[in-house]
Amino acid sequence: MKKFFVFLALMSTYLYSQEISSNPTRPSAADNAYITEYGYTEIELGWFAQEDYWSVPALLKITPIKKVELGFIMSGIVNHSEFFGNSETSVGDFGVQLKGQLLNVPEMAIALVGRADFLPESITRGTIYSAFSFPRNNFQVDATLGGFFGINADALDTGFLWAVALGSNFENPFNFYVEVFGENVKDYTPLTFDAGISYKITPTFVIDAAYYSGLNDHAIDWQFHVGFTTTLFKILGR
Helix, strand or coil: CHHHHHHHHHHHHHHHHCCCCCCCCCCCCCCCCCCCCCCEEEEEEEEEEECCEEECCEEEEEEEECCEEEEEEECCCCEEEEECCEEEEECCCEEEEEEEEEEEECCEEEEEEEEEEEECCCEEEEEEEEEEEEECCCEEEEEEEEEEEECCCCCCCCEEEEEEEEEECCCCCEEEEEEEEEEEECCECCEEEEEEEEEEEECCEEEEEEEEEECCCCCCCEEEEEEEEEEEEECCCC
16 A cells, blocks of 8 residues: 555656646545546545445546547445444445536536446446536536436436535635535435535545535544545656
């Protein structure tokens, strides 16, 4: 593990000399409308915890085509739960997503994302959402709106999801955000507030932490996230 972080530090220093910046989409629920630098790979890795449960979620992103990002998702490289005195450790669910950037001008950016999560018992959950980003001098608003459904018939209920995040946009390495997000499916309508911080060790290596608090009875009482985003290596020429 120590060698892994040394490798990331050396890679981050090299990429910094190439004037490349990473694009963290964690730990907020809202996605932003930006994508990984064209021709590069990027990974988001973290540790997530709530009562009686923790996991190590991961997202590997690749931009093989300009304006189009391909993502490979693990809900947990490792998932660990403890219920009623029983402990269980397992591998999480795999998923893929495709993110296309439709607009990117100084005042705003828009992206469309399609995602498939392969759940247990051969169930596949599909998600389609739009992401909007509105950068300003010292802050940025990110908004996500979309829906989810069962791809194999009647496997899952159809519902919609939304998230709105307000974050700082300072020149210095330290930034923060606050956010409200929720979803609606039948009589299940969780509503959650979260707040987080991030720190750019270099433009291509960003660490973060966030705390989530449920705002109604349907939402999980508390969650904690900590992790990082880093650009890895170049796979295509410019």
